[in-house]
Amino acid sequence: MGTLILKGRIFDGKENLERGAVVVDSEKRIIVDAGREGDVEEPRDGKVITANGQTILPGLIDAHVHFWGCKVYDLTTWVTTPETLVALRSVADLRKLLMAGFTSVREMGTKGGAFLSRAIKEGCIDGPEVLSCGRSLGKTGGDDDPTNLPLHIAQELSYSYFADGPWECRGAVRKVIRDGADFVKVYAATGTTPETYTSPMYHLRPQFSVEEMKAIVDEAHDSGLKVAIHAIGEQSVTNAIEAGADSIEHGMALTEDAAREMKRKGIFYVPTLGVFLTSPALRSFIDNPNLADDVYVRRHLTSDMELAKQYGLKIVAGTDFGGNDEQPHGQNYIEIVSIAKYLGNKEALVSATSRAAECLGLMDNGQIKKGFKADITVVRGNPLENIEALAPANIALVLKGGRLFTPN
Amino acid sequence: MPTIVLRGLIFTGTTSIENGSVVVDQSTGMIVDAGKKGDVNEPNDSKVIEVPGSTILPGLIDAHIHFFGSKRYDLLEWLTTPETLVALRSVADARKLLRAGFTAVRDLGSKAAPHLKRAEAEGLFDGPRIVQAAKSLAQTGGDDDIPLLPLKIAEELSYSYYCDGPWECRKAVRKVIRDGGDLIKVYSSGSMAQGTKVRRQFTLEELEAIVDEAGAAGMKVASHAYGEVALTNSVRAGVHSIEHGIGLTQDIVKEMRSQGIFYVPTLSAYLAAKTRVTEERAKLINKHLTEDIELAKQAGVKIVSGTDYVGCDTEPHGENYHEIVNLAKYIGNQEALIAATSRAAECLGLEKSGMVKAGYEADLVVVKGNPMEDTNNLAPSHILHVIRRGKLYTVNGQS
Numbered sequence: 007m008g009t010l011i012l013k014g015r016i017f018d019g020k021e022n023l024e025r026g027a028v029v030v031d032s033e034k035r036i037i038v039d040a041g042r043e044g045d046v047e048e049p050r051d052g053k054v055i056t057a058n059g060q061t062i063l064p065g066l067i068d069a070h071v072h073f074w075g076c077k078v079y080d081l082t083t084w085v086t087t088p089e090t091l092v093a094l095r096s097v098a099d100l101r102k103l104l105m106a107g108f109t110s111v112r113e114m115g116t117k118g119g120a121f122l123s124r125a126i127k128e129g130c131i132d133g134p135e136v137l138s139c140g141r142s143l144g145k146t147g148g149d150d151d152p153t154n155l156p157l158h159i160a161q162e163l164s165y166s167y168f169a170d171g172p173w174e175c176r177g178a179v180r181k182v183i184r185d186g187a188d189f190v191k192v193y194a195a196t197g198t199t200p201e202t203y204t205s206p207m208y209h210l211r212p213q214f215s216v217e218e219m220k221a222i223v224d225e226a227h228d229s230g231l232k233v234a235i236h237a238i239g240e241q242s243v244t245n246a247i248e249a250g251a252d253s254i255e256h257g258m259a260l261t262e263d264a265a266r267e268m269k270r271k272g273i274f275y276v277p278t279l280g281v282f283l284t285s286p287a288l289r290s291f292i293d294n295p296n297l298a299d300d301v302y303v304r305r306h307l308t309s310d311m312e313l314a315k316q317y318g319l320k321i322v323a324g325t326d327f328g329g330n331d332e333q334p335h336g337q338n339y340i341e342i343v344s345i346a347k348y349l350g351n352k353e354a355l356v357s358a359t360s361r362a363a364e365c366l367g368l369m370d371n372g373q374i375k376k377g378f379k380a381d382i383t384v385v386r387g388n389p390l391e392n393i394e395a396l397a398p399a400n401i402a403l404v405l406k407g408g409r410l411f412t413p414n
Numbered sequence: 415m416p417t418i419v420l421r422g423l424i425f426t427g428t429t430s431i432e433n434g435s436v437v438v439d440q441s442t443g444m445i446v447d448a449g450k451k452g453d454v455n456e457p458n459d460s461k462v463i464e465v466p467g468s469t470i471l472p473g474l475i476d477a478h479i480h481f482f483g484s485k486r487y488d489l490l491e492w493l494t495t496p497e498t499l500v501a502l503r504s505v506a507d508a509r510k511l512l513r514a515g516f517t518a519v520r521d522l523g524s525k526a527a528p529h530l531k532r533a534e535a536e537g538l539f540d541g542p543r544i545v546q547a548a549k550s551l552a553q554t555g556g557d558d559d560i561p562l563l564p565l566k567i568a569e570e571l572s573y574s575y576y577c578d579g580p581w582e583c584r585k586a587v588r589k590v591i592r593d594g595g596d597l598i599k600v601y602s603s604g605s606m607a608q609g610t611k612v613r614r615q616f617t618l619e620e621l622e623a624i625v626d627e628a629g630a631a632g633m634k635v636a637s638h639a640y641g642e643v644a645l646t647n648s649v650r651a652g653v654h655s656i657e658h659g660i661g662l663t664q665d666i667v668k669e670m671r672s673q674g675i676f677y678v679p680t681l682s683a684y685l686a687a688k689t690r691v692t693e694e695r696a697k698l699i700n701k702h703l704t705e706d707i708e709l710a711k712q713a714g715v716k717i718v719s720g721t722d723y724v725g726c727d728t729e730p731h732g733e734n735y736h737e738i739v740n741l742a743k744y745i746g747n748q749e750a751l752i753a754a755t756s757r758a759a760e761c762l763g764l765e766k767s768g769m770v771k772a773g774y775e776a777d778l779v780v781v782k783g784n785p786m787e788d789t790n791n792l793a794p795s796h797i798l799h800v801i802r803r804g805k806l807y808t809v810n811g812q813s
Contacts, residue, residue, distance in 0.1 A: 090526050093498045094533035097505050119500040125499065130506035 008032060009049045010410070013387050014057030015388065016040070019064045019360035019373035022352075022390055028062060030380040032408035037382075040374045060402050061388050061395065064372050065109025065134070065381030067362035068338045070255055070276050070324025072165075073099060073116045079285060080332045082152050085163040089117040096122055099329040100133025102336035105382035105413035106398040109406050110135045112189070112236065112324070113211070114255065115142030115150070117165045119303040120186035134406070135381075137366055139234070140187035142166040143178050143222060145213045149196045149236070166193065172221035175214075179225040189367075190226040190233045192219060192251075195242035210300060212242040219249030232367055233274075240264070240300065247273060253322070253365055258302035260310045274365040275314050279344035280325035282306065284332050311348045321345060322365045323358035339396040346393045355389060380408040415439040418806060419456045420780060420799075423450065426758035427472045427769035430786060436470055438776040443804030445774045450727035465798055465811065468650040469784050472764075472768050473517025473542075473777035474792065475758035475803065476734045478657055478678050478720025481507060481524045487726045488502075489560060493571040501533075507725045508534065508541025510732030513809050514794045517777035517802045518543040520597075520720070520762050522636055522657065523550030523558075525573050528594035530606055540807070543777070545762045547636065548595030550574040551586045551624060553615045557601040557638070572602065575741050577749070580623035583616070587627040597654075597763075598628045598635045603644035605658070612641035612661070612698070621651035634763065636678075641697075642666070649675065655718070655761055658683075660698055662706045667713035676761045677715045681740040683722035707744045717745060718761045719754035735792040742789040750789055776801050781808070 009031055015027035018040065027046040029039040048054075053351045075092030076083045100122065103111060105320070111134045113119045119138035125131050144150045144166035151168060152160050161168050169178035181189055196213045214222075214295040226233045227250075235246035246254050247267050253274035268275060281287045282303050291303035299305055314321055325341040327333035346354035363372025371379045382405040387395035394400075404411040417439055424434035426448070435454040436448040447454045456462075483500030484491045504526060511519060519542045521527040527546035534541045552558060552574035559568050560575065569576050577586035586597055602621060603614050616624075625635050633655035639645045641661045648656055648667045655676035670677060684699045710717055721737045722731035742750035759768025767775045780799040783791035790796075800807040 007558065088529060090498050090501045090529040094501050094529055095536070095538055097502065097533070098538040120503055121496060121498040125502035125505075128503070130503045200613060 007037070008050035010405070010408070011048050011052040012062050012382065012384065013043060013054060014062055014384075016062045016374055017355055017359075017390060018375060019067070019363075020356060022091065026062065027383065028374055030382070030405060030408050032380070035380050035407040037374060037376060037378050037380050039376050050299075055403070057384050057402070060384050060386050061382045063107075063385060063389070063392070064359040064363075064374055065383050065394070065404065065406065066107045066339070066342070066358050067110045067112075067323070067366065067372060068103070068108055068325055068327070068341065068358075069112045069253075069322045069362045069365055070114050070278050070326050071111045071335070071338070072114055072326070072328035073119060074328040074330055075099075076329075076333050079287075079328070079332055081150070082154065085152050085160070086355065092116065093118045093121055093244050094138060096329065097131050097133075099335040100126070100131060102334075103338065104133050104404060104406060104411060105353060105401065106336045107339060107340060107385065107396065107401045107404055108134045108338055109381035109383065109404065110189045110363070110366065110368060110371060112234075113138040114326075115139055115165045117141065121339050123158055123188065124186065132234070132406075132411070135187040138186070139189055139191035140182040140185035142191040142193060143175065143182070144168055145218075146170050148213045149193045151210045172218050175218045175221045176225040179222055179229070183229055183231070187231065188223060189231050192222055192233060194219065194235045194246045195238040201365060210239050212239065212245055214245070216248050219245060223250040240311040247271065256306075256326070258306045258310060262313065265313045265319060268319055269317045272320065274322050275319040276304065276322045276324040276365070277311060277314065277345075278324050278326040279307065279340040280327060280338070282403070283344060284334065284340065304374075315348055316344050320361055321349065321353075321357050322362045323354070333401065336398055339398070342396055351393045353389050366398045376401070380405050417446070417457045417460040418472050418801070419460040419462045419776065421451060421462065422780070423469045423784060424770050425469060425471045425751055425755075425769060425786060427527055427759075429751060433523045434470065436770055436778065438778070438801060438804060440804040440806075443740075445764055445770065445772055447772050448770050463780065463799060465780065468780050468782055468798055469786070469791070471515075471779050471781065471785065472755040472759075472770055473779050473800065474735065474738070474754050475518045475719070475762065475768060476516055476721055476723070476737070477520045477655075477753075477758045478512070478522055478680050478719045478722050478762050479519050479731065479734070480722070480724040481527060481530055482724040483526070483727065484724065484726050487559060487724070487728050488566045490632055492573065493558070493560060493568070494725070497525045499679070500524070501529055502726065503538045504635060505541070507731035508544075510730075511542050511734065512540050512666045512800060512802060513797065514732045515696060515779035515781065515792065515800055516542045516734055517779070517800065518545065518759070518762060518767060519763060520566050521546035522599040522638075523547055523573050525549065531596070532594070535801075537808050542802070543767075544766070545596050545764070546595040547597050547599035548590045550599040550601060551583065551590070552576055552601040553620075554578050556615050558606050580620050583620045584627040587631070588622055589705045591633070595633070597633050598624060600624055600635060600637050600653075600725070602637045602648050603640040605638065605640060612644075614641065614643040614647060616647070618647045618650055621647050621653070625651045625653060649673065657720070658722070659706060659710075660702045662709045664709065667709045668716055670710075670715045671713045674716065676718050677710050678720040678761070679710070679741075680722040680737070681707070682718050682734075682737045683729070685736070685740060686723075699733065711745055716757055716761070717741065717753050718748065718758050721775060722751070732794055735789070735794070738792055739789045747786050747789050751785060776804050
């Protein structure tokens with residue numbers, strides 16, 4: 007296809023540029039030049055696309071997804087759907103994500119997730135780049151252990167490796183690396199699946215000792231992998247910070263001390279507002295103030311976000327959507343809209359582009375910048391003024407590695 | 415009712431109609447009417463597709479493929495590629511098949527097939543309808559058992575269930591049914607992947623048990639058979655189709671004819687450049703390409719088009735029209751087209767498919783040129799439009 011030149015308003019991942027130009031080499035799959043129109047050298051043979059009334063953005067990133075390949079939000083269904091069928095159903099979800107302007111996602115625990123990542127790289131299916139943790143790491147009887155099943159069956163069916171003790175934890179890290187993982191995902195709290203928080207037996211508890219999580223972080227970092235830790239509750243968040251997490255996922259019940267420490271250590275914060283706003287079970291805590299805020303949903307949507315903003319935490323957009331009916335892939339822009347309510351439109355866009363790329367360790371992605379990967383989304387309207395411009399119906403075109411897709 | 419009208423020369427699946435017209439209801443995915451243009455009631459608001467010099471055919475059918483999702487023609491790679499990765503790679507293969515004009519395929523043994531069938535039926539990706547045998551049945555040490563691996567590992571990785579004795583065979587049939595297979599595929603002999611000699615696998619008694627158990631569940635049996643013993647056993651056991659069928663005799667074809675057994679000679683698999691074959695094998699293949707097909711033709715056996723392509727680099731999905739071209743050399747263009755449309759649909763048990771006819775499913779293909787004159791007009795570069803489930807795919811040319 008050769009060279010493409012996009013002209014129009016650019017949000018480059020950090021700043022706005024009213025009259026900009028981007029030159030894309032489709033074969034090298036990179037941005038050759040970008041900047042103010044007139045400053046950018048436009049090759050004569052380039053095909054020009056003028057984005058009138060539109061905005062050129064870095065391809066969007068969702069830093070927290072799953073591919074359950076199921077209609078329902080239900081742990082037993084997730085673990086008992088065959089991996090191959092999950093993967094095939096995810097083919098349609100990946101396509102929807104791409105057509106919604108998402109060019110990278112971080113997959114936080116799915117059987118077969120590493121194969122999705124590989125199939126995208128091989129080019130046999132269309133979708134965003136998938137950074138996969140392979141399987142997540144949980145403890146025996148942990149959050150992702152369907153305890154209605156005998157343990158050995160639960161382990162075989164789970165999307166987590168169950169590990170107990172620092173050495174099993176190191177072994178589990180080695181297993182996900184064997185499976186082709188790009189990073190490590192750890193569950194540092196129990197009681198966060200629908201089965202548990204709607205159960206009369208409900209307990210929210212930290213899981214994994216700090217010693218175990220330190221072993222995980224050490225083993226992962228020595229292998230060049232980052233660690234994302236699911237943390238809910240004050241103790242769980244504190245443990246995750248102490249263990250050396252690179253990002254804290256959900257991060258419910260922040261304290262001033264925790265926020266200060268996250269800021270000091272530069273830990274990313276992925277509050278996954280999307281899942282709390284779309285799940286009826288979780289929404290009930292918002293809609294009904296008389297319910298005890300056991301999972302800290304109300305606290306999360308108020309003081310957690312205020313603290314995160316006040317301490318200048320590196321907030322990243324991640325939905326925790328899994329492709330089920332309530333959290334359908336393709337609607338992932340909801341997270342950016344939700345973050346914008348706290349941080350404003352510009353910061354929300356940063357959280358889903360340049361900062362998300364930084365969180366994922368994609369050093370040449372998330373910005374419209376010379377030498378960066380040609381992952382670009384063009385939307386109708388201006389999301390800096392109206393964040394709803396990111397809705398799927400407004401996606402005009404998507405470039406993934408320089409390849410052009412026209413969704414609408 | 416959104417409708418599409420296709421106009422032009424029609425090959426109906428059995429015969430041809432000049433200046434024909436086909437009306438497709440896109441919402442039901444059915445053919446509403448088909449015939450001579452003047453006899454067909456074309457709704458006014460239809461989208462009309464009329465390409466001069468093109469031919470409208472039933473969607474093509476490949477009655478013998480595998481979705482192996484592997485790069486090479488190599489048994490070890492087939493067995494050791496993870497099932498999930500095989501499935502994801504097969505999504506691309508399914509898309510290529512559809513865009514090459516194939517609207518139905520029969521997968522005769524692969525681990526991912528039941529899931530592929532289900533996902534395609536759920537409409538999650540674009541591809542042909544998949545009729546499939548799930549895992550095949552083979553004896554221990556059989557066709558796809560790699561002896562270099564310990565038996566239990568070979569079996570766990572295999573795309574076959576290994577079974578020995580009539581009761582294990584019956585159990586294996588039940589496993590395939592549990593997995594969601596549509597039919598049973600049995601290896602009644604070894605194949606080119608094995609040593610020089612062609613030997614029967616499974617005894618007649620075992621094959622009879624398989625056919626009986628399958629029949630009780632309303633399922634048909636496709637038998638991979640090389641050599642007179644395996645062929646005779648298969649025919650006696652009452653299989654529904656003979657796959658490959660190398661080494662036919664007068665007696666065997668007479669029996670096949672009288673029992674109505676389908677014959678899928680998979681000529682393309684032997685013409686594809688793949689592994690070296692011994693001199694003895696080369697002789698068998700040569701005989702297959704000449705005498706076998708001639709015997710079947712003369713006896714009036716129901717020949718069906720099937721490539722045995724697996725989707726590797728030497729047998730890529732999307733190039734499956736080669737079988738029709740190869741068959742045409744022996745049985746003529748019209749018969750070869752029948753073998754890949756109406757008769758293939760009959761073999762696959764698709765009662766309302768394989769014909770351009772009112773009340774049939776709108777699985778259709780429009781090609782540039784006339785394949786009744788030259789079957790090379792079915793090559794992917796000639797495919798203009800494909801309709802599957804009433805959905806129009808424009809492959810080459812304008813919509």
